[in-house]
Amino acid sequence: MKRVGILLTVLLVGVAIAFAGCSGNDANQDQNQMQEQQQNEQQNGDVQNETSPTGADVQNAQSEARTVTLNGEFHGLADGHSAEIAVDGEATVFQFYDEAIAEQLEIMETGTMIQFDVETDDETGVMTIVKLYEKTE
DSSP states (O other): OHHHHHHHHHHHHHHHHHHHHHHHHHHHHHHHHHHHHHHHHHHHTOSOOSSOOOHHHHHHHHHHEEEEEEEEEEEEEEETTEEEEEETTEEEEEEOOOHHHHHHHHHOOTTOEEEEEEEEETTTOOEEEEEEEOOOO
């Protein structure tokens, strides 16, 4: 019986060591890949300097986003900066970052019909509420 206990202990220690060795290789491999990618980006000029945006940067950002006005049924807040709203019967999550919009949405009742402007970033597909209107019916 004592031999079985020792054998199980040795087996468990061996498995633990094997798993510990595997996880370290993945982390090192991921880190090496990130470093290689950063070096390639620097060599290709893909990395931008971390300075304040220029007029060209702002113009590019504006051309990458488009704004539309939508109507929908407010379903509720998904988190502190996301709201679920059904547009044409399809529930969609929209982001918001403006404090005034956050305050309006926090007190809004589920099922309220709203009209709002959404800015969609063409590059990322993120839809952000930029304005809320009072919806009268």
